[in-house]
Amino acid sequence: MTRKLMKGNDAIAEAAIRGGCRFFAGYPITPQSEILEYLSWRMPEVGGVFIQTESEISGISMVYGAAATGARAFTSSSGPGFSLMQEGISYIASAELPCVIVDVQRYGSGLADIFTGQGDYWQAVKNGGHGDYRCLVYAPNSVQETVDLTVSAFDKAEEYRNPVLILTDASIAQMMEPVEFPALKDHNQDALPWAMNGKGDGQNKRHTSIMYYNLDYDNYLKNKYDKIIEKEQQWEEIKTEDAELVLVAYGISSRICAEVVEMARKEGLMVGLIRPITLYPFPVKAFEKLEKVKYFASVEMSCLSQMIEDVVMAARCRPTYPIRGGMKVYEAEEILSAVKDIFAGNAKEVY
Amino acid sequence: MKKRRSKILYVDHKFCPGCGHGIVNRLVAEVLEEMNEDKGAICAVAVGCSSLMPDTYGVDIVQSQHGRAAAVAVGIKRCRPDNMVFSYQGDGDALAIGFSETMYAAIRNENITVILINNNNFGMTGGQMSPTTLENQRTTTSPYGRDVSLTGKPLDVMKLMGTLDVAYLARGTLTDIKEITKTKKYIRKAFEAQKNKAGYSLVEILSPCPTNWGMTPLNACKHINQVVQSVYPLGEYQGGGK
Numbered sequence: 001m002t003r004k005l006m007k008g009n010d011a012i013a014e015a016a017i018r019g020g021c022r023f024f025a026g027y028p029i030t031p032q033s034e035i036l037e038y039l040s041w042r043m044p045e046v047g048g049v050f051i052q053t054e055s056e057i058s059g060i061s062m063v064y065g066a067a068a069t070g071a072r073a074f075t076s077s078s079g080p081g082f083s084l085m086q087e088g089i090s091y092i093a094s095a096e097l098p099c100v101i102v103d104v105q106r107y108g109s110g111l112a113d114i115f116t117g118q119g120d121y122w123q124a125v126k127n128g129g130h131g132d133y134r135c136l137v138y139a140p141n142s143v144q145e146t147v148d149l150t151v152s153a154f155d156k157a158e159e160y161r162n163p164v165l166i167l168t169d170a171s172i173a174q175m176m177e178p179v180e181f182p183a184l185k186d187h188n189q190d191a192l193p194w195a196m197n198g199k200g201d202g203q204n205k206r207h208t209s210i211m212y213y214n215l216d217y218d219n220y221l222k223n224k225y226d227k228i229i230e231k232e233q234q235w236e237e238i239k240t241e242d243a244e245l246v247l248v249a250y251g252i253s254s255r256i257c258a259e260v261v262e263m264a265r266k267e268g269l270m271v272g273l274i275r276p277i278t279l280y281p282f283p284v285k286a287f288e289k290l291e292k293v294k295y296f297a298s299v300e301m302s303c304l305s306q307m308i309e310d311v312v313m314a315a316r317c318r319p320t321y322p323i324r325g326g327m328k329v330y331e332a333e334e335i336l337s338a339v340k341d342i343f344a345g346n347a348k349e350v351y
Numbered sequence: 352m353k354k355r356r357s358k359i360l361y362v363d364h365k366f367c368p369g370c371g372h373g374i375v376n377r378l379v380a381e382v383l384e385e386m387n388e389d390k391g392a393i394c395a396v397a398v399g400c401s402s403l404m405p406d407t408y409g410v411d412i413v414q415s416q417h418g419r420a421a422a423v424a425v426g427i428k429r430c431r432p433d434n435m436v437f438s439y440q441g442d443g444d445a446l447a448i449g450f451s452e453t454m455y456a457a458i459r460n461e462n463i464t465v466i467l468i469n470n471n472n473f474g475m476t477g478g479q480m481s482p483t484t485l486e487n488q489r490t491t492t493s494p495y496g497r498d499v500s501l502t503g504k505p506l507d508v509m510k511l512m513g514t515l516d517v518a519y520l521a522r523g524t525l526t527d528i529k530e531i532t533k534t535k536k537y538i539r540k541a542f543e544a545q546k547n548k549a550g551y552s553l554v555e556i557l558s559p560c561p562t563n564w565g566m567t568p569l570n571a572c573k574h575i576n577q578v579v580q581s582v583y584p585l586g587e588y589q590g591g592g593k
């Protein structure tokens with residue numbers, strides 16, 4: 001297999017094709033637009049559907065319809081556009097249909113700005129939409145991992161009949177790295193028993209909230225997500241075995257934190273890193289064995305420290321500190337100095 | 352004579368007595384069966400009184416978000432180009448919250464059929480003003496009558512879409528056998544346009560809502576004949592071969 005130098009966004013788009021996706025409907029927004037641009041020529045090449053929609057609301061609605069027919073369907077956006085999709089995501093989850101959605105995070109609320117950020121954690125991981133549902137959320141930290149997780153996202157979406165989100169950021173989506181792609185996967189929508197194709201000679205199918213027809217809905221849903229929590233946690237750990245302080249970071253922040261671990265160790269500071277690859281389910285299993293750790297720190301590009309709530313819970317309320325980024329990507333030295341403050345007792349715990 | 356009932360209507364509908372939805376449900380069912388398209392048909396149903404249909408209407412059916420049925424139908428149709436795909440929507444769904452999705456499906460001349468039940472109000476939520484509520488009509492949110500100086504004039508979707516390059520547009524009603532027969536013919540032509548891959552078709556049906564109009568079913572029909580039709584003239588607007 002040949003390696004190619006490729007931009008994160010283009011790699012996401014190609015990975016979707018490799019994963020058997022033949023339906024994309026979406027709307028331009030920086031820093032995500034390359035996904036549309038790539039698929040506008042690539043989809044027709046493989047006989048798939050590409051639609052530039054009038055809005056993200058329309059895009060996610062088309063994805064809903066396509067998913068109902070068993071197609072592997074996909075849309076992508078960033079902050080403001082991701083907000084517009086929330087109603088549709090809730091409906092798709094509620095009807096138990098699969099789809100994949102990419103949010104290339106930019107920084108800030110409202111119109112926000114196009115530079116990188118990690119402020120959509122709450123919206124992606126805790127549900128931007130109404131009601132009880134969860135989305136499986138992947139957080140890649142390299143272009144290759146973006147490809148691998150995008151391909152796997154389509155399988156997982158179908159396995160659990162649930163939306164899967166790729167929560168990436170402008171840094172990972174805009175950087176160029178060498179990547180390898182898996183071979184093109186064939187997807188047969190008619191092999192799925194729930195895929196709509198008209199009722200034929202049988203009973204008609206309905207895709208609506210499963211709540212209406214599932215008499216044990218509450219337990220059913222709880223069990224469904226319990227199973228995902230049990231089976232789907234993914235993380236990477238670096239030097240956590242003997243660590244006194246464990247940094248927790250995903251996406252672009254985790255790459256800088258890996259550097260910080262090296263720098264700190266050189267100075268004799270026992271620092272490790274947990275990098276969640278799935279944000280939902282949050283990799284609590286990674287924390288269970290870390291009994292010796294004294295401190296945790298959540299390193300994220302969000303001025304309110306969004307992920308830290310999950311870190312505190314996973315750490316079972318051991319001392320946890322926010323290391324906040326924001327308007328720019330951190331320098332490793334800044335994080336290292338925050339780490340030293342924690343060891344020196346000069347930092348303030350989150351609660 | 353034995354009453355023949357469409358197989359799609361496998362249980363009784365749940366609409367109020369005298370409601371137009373029940374008649375349109377039946378007309379669409381008959382047309383699909385007469386065209387031999389019932390087995391492949393897929394419906395994107397709106398939020399509104401039409402949301403009662405997934406329980407009673409025997410075609411494949413997707414419950415769309417409020418206003419988004421046309422976009423959902425587009426997603427379905429692009430993945431199942433050989434199936435008859437239609438959205439079934441109220442006036443509030445298609446023309447208030449879903450205005451953009453409704454118009455853009457038409458602007459792109461998507462090969463879907465839209466069945467639009469215009470009963471001049473938000474039926475499901477208890478009779479609030481909708482974009483098609485008549486001037487001075489009292490509703491629960493226009494208690495003194497719709498004041499067009501504040502709300503704008505009643506929205507005429509035939510006029511809006513008349514300038515677009517779509518395959519078929521017609522407006523019918525249900526007030527007597529003659530009108531019902533005409534409406535059925537419009538629905539048939541709309542699905543035929545889709546079958547011929549001619550593109551977008553929409554049939555708007557002026558439909559009684561006795562419950563929220565506070566009228567008997569008969570008076571509701573009279574009201575359509577005497578008042579509603581003068582604001583929303585009946586007939587074929589595009590693709591009718593006139």
Ligand SMILES: Cc1ncc(C[n+]2csc(CCOP(=O)(O)OP(=O)(O)O)c2C)c(N)n1
Nearest residue numbers: 398399400417441442443444472473474475
């Ligand atoms: C996002 C959203 N907003 C509001 C509602 C509440 N709601 C349900 S049906 C409806 C109006 C339906 O009116 P119409 O489309 O005219 O259908 P009818 O019931 O008259 O046939 C509204 C506002 C909703 N379900 N979702």
Ligand code: SF4
Nearest residue numbers: 366367370400474560
């Ligand atoms: S409220 Fe009106 S539109 Fe709804 S079912 Fe009753 S009569 Fe029909």
Ligand SMILES: [Mg+2]
Nearest residue numbers: 441442472474
């Ligand atoms: Mg209505």
